Amino acid sequence: MIFHHSGFVVKDLARSEKNLIYQEKLKEVIDPVQQARLSLYTNFSGGHIELIEPLNDQAYTWEALQKKGNHFHHFCYTVANATELNTIIEKYRLIEVLKPVPAILFDNKLVCFYYSRNKELIEFLIED
Numbered sequence: 430m431i432f433h434h435s436g437f438v439v440k441d442l443a444r445s446e447k448n449l450i451y452q453e454k455l456k457e458v459i460d461p462v463q464q465a466r467l468s469l470y471t472n473f474s475g476g477h478i479e480l481i482e483p484l485n486d487q488a489y490t491w492e493a494l495q496k497k498g499n500h501f502h503h504f505c506y507t508v509a510n511a512t513e514l515n516t517i518i519e520k521y522r523l524i525e526v527l528k529p530v531p532a533i534l535f536d537n538k539l540v541c542f543y544y545s546r547n548k549e550l551i552e553f554l555i556e557d
Contacts, residue, residue: 430517433554434469434477436503438490442466442482445499451478460533464488467534479505479534489527503542503550510557514541517553522546529555 439445446454451470455477459466466482481502483491493502508514517523523543531537532554539555 430506430508430513432476433505433507434479435501436479436481436505436552437500438481438483438494438497438502439499440482440494442468442480445480445482449478449480456534458533459484462530462533463490465490469534503552505540505552505554507554507556511555514553514555518543523551526550 437445442457446468449470450472452473453471455469455471457466457468463481464484464487466484468480470478470480472478481490483489483494485491490502493500508517518525523545526542526544529539529541532540535554541553541555543551543553545551
């Protein structure tokens with residue numbers, strides 16, 4: 430398991446980007462599965478930052494934006510495959526939030542979301 434990015438839900442991606450401290454913008458997409466505009470940036474320490482702008486009330490992050498406004502949303506870790514993911518789920522007793530879905534921002538690799546026992550939202554990017 431390797432840290433990949435920190436995700437932030439924002440009302441206006443372009444406006445948030447203006448104030449974001451980042452090294453390079455890598456990609457911006459509209460994800461029809463997540464119903465969101467997503468943008469990925471490198472930071473200055475080898476990790477990434479993801480900005481998530483929900484497009485409508487069907488977006489996974491819509492309710493979070495309505496309740497909290499712009500905010501930190503999740504950490505994301507890469508895992509080699511489903512076997513590694515299952516080991517982590519069992520070890521940390523994670524609670525499934527979203528089953529694996531293809532993520533256009535990550536070249537259609539599968540991502541899934543879990544809550545930790547501390548109620549932290551964690552995304553996993555499955556490399557295999």
